[in-house]
Amino acid sequence: MAGEFAPWADRDAQPLVRFENVTKRFGDFVAIRNLSVDIYEREFFALLGPSGCGKTTLMRMLAGFESASEGRVLLAGQDLAGVPPNRRPVNMMFQSYALFPHMSVAKNIGFGLAREGKPKAEIRARVDEMLALTQLEPFANRKPHQLSGGQRQRVALARSLAKRPRLVLLDEPLAALDKKLREETQFELMNIQESIGVTFIIVTHDQEEAMTVASRIAVMQGGELEQVSPPIELYERPNSRYVADFVGDANILQGNVATMSEGVAGLAWKENEPNLKVSDRGVAVPAVASTAWLSVRPEKVEISHDRPAGADNAVSGHVWDIAYTGSTSTYHVRLDDGTIVKSREVNQHSVADRRFTWEDSVWLHWPAAAGVLLTR
Numbered sequence: 148m149a150g151e152f153a154p155w156a157d158r159d160a161q162p163l164v165r166f167e168n169v170t171k172r173f174g175d176f177v178a179i180r181n182l183s184v185d186i187y188e189r190e191f192f193a194l195l196g197p198s199g200c201g202k203t204t205l206m207r208m209l210a211g212f213e214s215a216s217e218g219r220v221l222l223a224g225q226d227l228a229g230v231p232p233n234r235r236p237v238n239m240m241f242q243s244y245a246l247f248p249h250m251s252v253a254k255n256i257g258f259g260l261a262r263e264g265k266p267k268a269e270i271r272a273r274v275d276e277m278l279a280l281t282q283l284e285p286f287a288n289r290k291p292h293q294l295s296g297g298q299r300q301r302v303a304l305a306r307s308l309a310k311r312p313r314l315v316l317l318d319e320p321l322a323a324l325d326k327k328l329r330e331e332t333q334f335e336l337m338n339i340q341e342s343i344g345v346t347f348i349i350v351t352h353d354q355e356e357a358m359t360v361a362s363r364i365a366v367m368q369g370g371e372l373e374q375v376s377p378p379i380e381l382y383e384r385p386n387s388r389y390v391a392d393f394v395g396d397a398n399i400l401q402g403n404v405a406t407m408s409e410g411v412a413g414l415a416w417k418e419n420e421p422n423l424k425v426s427d428r429g430v431a432v433p434a435v436a437s438t439a440w441l442s443v444r445p446e447k448v449e450i451s452h453d454r455p456a457g458a459d460n461a462v463s464g465h466v467w468d469i470a471y472t473g474s475t476s477t478y479h480v481r482l483d484d485g486t487i488v489k490s491r492e493v494n495q496h497s498v499a500d501r502r503f504t505w506e507d508s509v510w511l512h513w514p515a516a517a518g519v520l521l522t523r
Contacts (some may be wrong), residue, residue: 152362153377156186161224162208163188163313163346164287169218171204171370178204180370181218188313191340191347193357194369194498195394202350204370206316210239244303246291253278253287257307263310277305280339297328301335308343309471317349321356333359353392354398358382367388369409382444387523391442396477398448398488399521400441411515414441419485424515440521445491449518450478450503451510458512462488471498478503480511 148294154160162185171179179201186192194202207213208220213230220227238259246255257274265273280283281301291299300320321329337360340347351357357364358378366373366381366389374386385391388399396522402423403417413422420521425441455461467481477491490511503509 152189154190155185155363160187162186163190163223164348165219165221166205166208167219167221169205169208169215169220171201171208171213172229174257178370179208179215182365182372183218184365184372186346186348188346189344191337191349191362193361194348194367195352195354195357195364196352197352197393200367200369201370202365203318206239206318206348206350209235209314210237210475211235236313237316238307238310238312238314239318239319240307241318244291244299246299246302246306248291250291252283252287252302254296255291255302255492256309259306273309277309280308280342281305281335295328296324297332298331299363300324304336304339308339308345310344310523314346314348317347319351320349320407321351321353329356330359352464358394358398364394365395368393385442385521386441388440388521391521396445396489397442398445400443400486400488402432402439402441404437404439408452412439412520412521414439416441420462423518425518425520426516427520433489441518442519442521443513445477445489446475448488448490448491448511448513450480450492451512452502452507454510455512459515460518461510461512463508463510464488464505466509469503469505476501478509480509 164238166182167182169179169182170177187307194205194307196202204213208215211227211230214228222235222237224235247258250258256277257270260273262272278287281304282296283301283305286294286298293303294302319334324332349360361376361378363377364381365375368389374381374390381390381394385394391397391399400415400416400423404412405415405422406413410427412424412425412427415422423441454463462482464480466484467487468479470479471476474494475491476494477489478489480488482488488511
């Protein structure tokens with residue numbers, strides 16, 4: 148999506164949502180700290196972070212259930228301060244779905260329209276449209292308890308979309324689903340969002356979910372934004388150790404910048420070991436002798452029995468543990484000083500034909516361009 152749709156890269160694009168120097172306090176506790184971010188029309192934007200990082204507080208401020216202690220929250224240029232929830236062109240889909248158990252699927256979807264006093268014909272037409280969009284026509288007369296978890300999730304989404312809001316807020320919407328159904332529903336959400344063009348903001352602590360559905364992801368920690376980027380950039384070019392470690396899996400090795408030549412930094416990381424080489428990728432390289440970190444993803448680290456010839460980076464150790472996940476195996480290699488470095492391989496053959504096993508002496512190697520140089 149990001150390659151075809153990237154309004155955040157256009158200086159003239161006007162955001163649909165703007166958090167402007169927002170701080171939120173609950174007594175002495177600061178939940179959001181001087182946060183600013185823009186979200187654009189038709190985005191599928193993810194707020195990602197651990198429990199307590201402030202992501203749900205941001206969403207509740209948009210919905211009107213909380214107000215900013217400082218700063219402004221704007222929607223289409225309008226300051227939302229003082230605007231009650233029912234006056235905002237925003238709908239929030241809760242984790243529990245909050246369906247009315249005594250109502251049919253159709254009546255649940257049309258409930259908000261009925262409360263607004265819309266004509267019955269208009270309600271019926273809009274409900275039919277939402278049933279078709281979410282593929283729920285066969286279940287229109289069923290009650291929520293007669294539906295699967297995935298179907299109830301779609302009813303809640305259809306109800307959120309029925310009033311044609313400009314913005315839909317999704318609070319951990321797939322948390323109650325099992326892994327396989329959650330993965331299937333992620334693509335359903337993406338298809339629905341793209342087909343109707345409504346802006347979605349999802350709150351989640353699931354990195355894979357955010358990476359799958361979002362056009363951009365805001366990684367949060369302690370009420371602050373760590374990084375806001377499209378999924379590929381977030382994974383390939385994290386801007387801190389926190390982001391590298393939180394989004395996916397990463398080997399992170401600490402050292403001091405020893406050399407810089409032709410865009411490649413040399414990181415002194417162990418006595419009597421060659422410097423680790425890492426392409427600077429345009430980051431602000433710290434001064435020589437200052438501390439920096441090399442982050443390299445396990446799938447970019449190759450494993451071999453013999454020392455590789457001409458590798459930019461090569462370290463040796465013993466296979467300490469193996470994590471088998473079906474499609475891949477992750478080898479945890481313990482170096483002489485106790486450092487663990489991971490290498491991940493696709494399982495192209497049966498486990499019986501595995502090339503490496505516990506306690507094997509092995510070499511790990513990767514090119515300079517595979518790593519990321521981090522300064523914090």
